[in-house]
Amino acid sequence: MTGTGQPRTLFDKVWDAHVVTRREDGAELLFIDRHLVHEGSFHAFNKLKDKRAKVRRPDLTIGVADHYVPTRTRVLSEIAPDIAGMIRQLDDNCRANDIRIFGFDDPRQGIVHVVGPEQGLTLPGLTMVCGDSHTSTHGAFGALAFGIGASEVAHVLLTQTLWQKQPKRMRITIDGATAPDITAKDIALSIIATIGADGAQGHAIEYAGTAIRALSMEGRLTLCNLSIESGARCGMIAPDESTFAYVKGRPFAPVGDILDRAIAAWRKLPTNADAVFDREIVLRGMDIAPTVTWGISPEDALPIVASVPDPAAMDDASRASHIREAIEYMGLTPGQPLDTIRIDRVFIGSCTNSRIEDLRAAASVLAGRKARVPGLVSPGSHLVKQQAEQEGLDRIFIDAGLDWVGSGCSMCVGMNGDLVPSGERCASTTNRNFKGRQGPGARTHLMSPAMVAAAAITGHLADVRPLLRSDA
Amino acid sequence: MKPFEILTTSACALPLASIDTDQLIPARFMKRSRADGYGQYLLHDLRFDESGERRPDFPLNSTSAQAAGVLVTRRNFGAGSSREAAVYALVDFGFRCVIAPSFGDIFASNAVNNGLLPAQVSETDAEEILTLLQTTASHITVDLRDSLIRLGNRTFTFAVDPIWRTKLLNGWDDLDLTASLAGDISRFEQQDAGARPWVQIQDSD
Ligand code: SF4
Numbered sequence A: 001m002t003g004t005g006q007p008r009t010l011f012d013k014v015w016d017a018h019v020v021t022r023r024e025d026g027a028e029l030l031f032i033d034r035h036l037v038h039e040g041s042f043h044a045f046n047k048l049k050d051k052r053a054k055v056r057r058p059d060l061t062i063g064v065a066d067h068y069v070p071t072r073t074r075v076l077s078e079i080a081p082d083i084a085g086m087i088r089q090l091d092d093n094c095r096a097n098d099i100r101i102f103g104f105d106d107p108r109q110g111i112v113h114v115v116g117p118e119q120g121l122t123l124p125g126l127t128m129v130c131g132d133s134h135t136s137t138h139g140a141f142g143a144l145a146f147g148i149g150a151s152e153v154a155h156v157l158l159t160q161t162l163w164q165k166q167p168k169r170m171r172i173t174i175d176g177a178t179a180p181d182i183t184a185k186d187i188a189l190s191i192i193a194t195i196g197a198d199g200a201q202g203h204a205i206e207y208a209g210t211a212i213r214a215l216s217m218e219g220r221l222t223l224c225n226l227s228i229e230s231g232a233r234c235g236m237i238a239p240d241e242s243t244f245a246y247v248k249g250r251p252f253a254p255v256g257d258i259l260d261r262a263i264a265a266w267r268k269l270p271t272n273a274d275a276v277f278d279r280e281i282v283l284r285g286m287d288i289a290p291t292v293t294w295g296i297s298p299e300d301a302l303p304i305v306a307s308v309p310d311p312a313a314m315d316d317a318s319r320a321s322h323i324r325e326a327i328e329y330m331g332l333t334p335g336q337p338l339d340t341i342r343i344d345r346v347f348i349g350s351c352t353n354s355r356i357e358d359l360r361a362a363a364s365v366l367a368g369r370k371a372r373v374p375g376l377v378s379p380g381s382h383l384v385k386q387q388a389e390q391e392g393l394d395r396i397f398i399d400a401g402l403d404w405v406g407s408g409c410s411m412c413v414g415m416n417g418d419l420v421p422s423g424e425r426c427a428s429t430t431n432r433n434f435k436g437r438q439g440p441g442a443r444t445h446l447m448s449p450a451m452v453a454a455a456a457i458t459g460h461l462a463d464v465r466p467l468l469r470s471d472a
Numbered sequence B: 001m002k003p004f005e006i007l008t009t010s011a012c013a014l015p016l017a018s019i020d021t022d023q024l025i026p027a028r029f030m031k032r033s034r035a036d037g038y039g040q041y042l043l044h045d046l047r048f049d050e051s052g053e054r055r056p057d058f059p060l061n062s063t064s065a066q067a068a069g070v071l072v073t074r075r076n077f078g079a080g081s082s083r084e085a086a087v088y089a090l091v092d093f094g095f096r097c098v099i100a101p102s103f104g105d106i107f108a109s110n111a112v113n114n115g116l117l118p119a120q121v122s123e124t125d126a127e128e129i130l131t132l133l134q135t136t137a138s139h140i141t142v143d144l145r146d147s148l149i150r151l152g153n154r155t156f157t158f159a160v161d162p163i164w165r166t167k168l169l170n171g172w173d174d175l176d177l178t179a180s181l182a183g184d185i186s187r188f189e190q191q192d193a194g195a196r197p198w199v200q201i202q203d204s205d
Helices: A010-017 A037-049 A081-096 A112-118 A132-142 A149-157 A186-196 A217-230 A243-245 A255-266 A315-328 A356-366 A383-390 A393-400 A449-458 A466-469 B085-093 B105-113 B123-134 B163-168 B174-179 B180-196
Strands: A019-022 A028-031 A034-037 A061-064 A099-100 A127-130 A144-147 A159-165 A168-175 A204-208 A233-234 A279-284 A290-293 A300-301 A345-348 A376-377 A425-428 A442-446 B006-014 B068-073 B097-100 B117-121 B140-141 B148-151 B154-157
Touching: A010 A204, A010 A233, A019 A186, A019 B180, A028 B180, A034 A081, A034 A112, A034 A149, A037 A081, A037 A149, A037 A376, A061 A081, A061 A112, A081 A099, A081 A376, A112 A127, A112 A217, A127 A132, A127 A149, A132 A144, A132 A217, A132 A233, A132 A243, A144 A233, A149 A159, A149 B105, A149 B174, A159 B174, A186 A279, A186 A290, A186 A300, A204 A217, A217 A233, A217 A442, A233 B105, A243 A255, A279 B140, A279 B154, A300 B117, A345 A356, A345 A449, A356 A383, A356 A449, A356 A466, A383 A393, A449 A466, B006 B123, B068 B123, B085 B105, B097 B123, B105 B163, B117 B123, B123 B148, B123 B154, B174 B180
Parallel strands: A034 A061, A034 A127, A061 A099, A127 A144, A168 A204, A168 A279, A204 A233, A345 A376, A345 A425, A425 A442, B006 B068, B068 B097, B097 B117
Antiparallel strands: A019 A028, A028 A159, A290 A300, A290 A442, B006 B140, B140 B148, B148 B154
16 A cells, blocks of 8 residues: 555555455455445345354445335335335344445435445445445446455455455546437447457456546446446446545535545546556547447447348357347347337336436436337436426426336336336336346347437337437 | 365256346345245246246256256356356256356356356367267266366366365355454554545434
8 A cells, every 4th residue: 555666557556455465375355345235135144144243344334225125105015025025124134233224215215326426425446345236336436346246245244355356457448529419328338349248257447538537427327337247347437526526515425624635545546647457448439329239138239220130141150149049039130220129118217327317318308208108217216306306307207108206226127026028128228138137028128318218209219319409 | 165176967058148147047036035945946037938837948957957067058157147146046956067158257256155166168168068968978077176177088178266266175165264364354444444534434314
């Protein structure tokens, strides 16, 4: 922790500041600054009970109810008992261990990766973990944040540390400005399509370049959220003035002298000029178009003006077999233009795209128009919901014919019962188009909130740009 | 955890790419208690049709698969959700090793924490093993001491992170080691509280 010597990356600086000790075999014990738990963490709490052990740092552990929460009622007794049981179990586990919890009845409840930044719990330079792969979201602040499994959750509960081996460093630079109306979602899907769903396996990504700097904090959260979909361990963006401005004044953010000291330290986090990365990827901002997925992996993404690929025209046999499998599951035809794919419903929500800017973007397309298909709009947190209602966005969604519901993971994963029926096709702002992710047999197309709004209005996948230009 | 040294067993060939953890165990089963065994949910929606009938042509439904300790598959196995339940499903079904060209990072570390070996082979070797399993005998030997896979008269090498290799060979649980380091953790906490006071969460209410 000398801060001098060799040039280091943002990742190195955060990592080095958290090493408790190093083992002979090279594994390092990292101290964890923030541990987020949710209903799915019950396996880990059960391990704790088996050992009759206590949580080492309940003050650095935060519970959030999101994966199973109902979005159509605020009354737990109205929902299926096994689902209500998951929510109560989290409450019980947190209470028993003195863990701060944003439970179902808390006015600040929401999706864990929305609540963290919103409450000022997410800060630059922290190590953050959660039993959820999209923990990479918090990297938008220059935090080292990654998803872990239940055994590791139990390890952090007991010791506030984790054994980790250093991943390799990868920098993805987006040079030059993007075209107007291109969002962080389009950037992220283009990256995944370029490097593949396993393209960043074993790596920590740093996103850099003018197009990244130009993103709002909310856009950065969307981009880092999707790091895991290229297989990365985590995604990070160096903190800057946008980051500090976002953090200041949040409920749990540092204040006064401590904030000043923090900001002074955070200013030293960005990667040094001569630091070396194991891999460098450079994309041109101007090449990024509004992007949608057509298949069953986030890497199956193409600009909306393209067509469904033809496996017969592929040289790579394993890629051709994947495309065949995807086309069959998705019920598409090779060569079919993407903007002719008819949809059955839409979903706007999830930790990827449910913040206020996302809702504004979708509402600006939907304003004064009608959706041709049914759909669900689930804000990322209760506070985002309130904000949207103050701005009148709820009226726009409702007038367009969409359902305006409560906050939770909802149709991103369907654990609470918000499902896409089998065989139906959903235009979705979420993060995974895996087979059956939104329900058994469900077909998912991923895209930005504005693109989902365009699909809702037209009834098929559509380029949002003409809709933005015409008067509603 | 049971140490993993050398395993001779039958293998199940599953020639699909990008089998994500949502497919390994669909979300709706994750409320269930582990005590019931998660093997019944493994790849549930691929193994069973919508009426709950077994799909007879799905590899995991063959009689030989029931006794298999090794699963061989294509690239990007276990991508996606961090759910350790995906590993529980594989382990409870009877698997102790998955052979593939690449694995989701979180899946692989969850696997090691449950004594399941993620053995990484080249794409060409994966294809050859898959072909051999479909044509000749299905007995396979996975030797973690030498990082070798033997199948008939063919031998393949596999890669596994050296840290994970040691852990699997010894059947170590990280928690035992970390428990002995409580003093180091306390020292870190004390120093760090002075250096980075903003890490402490200020109660706003
Ligand atoms: S919204 Fe979806 S991706 Fe995000 S935490 Fe919830 S289930 Fe995971």
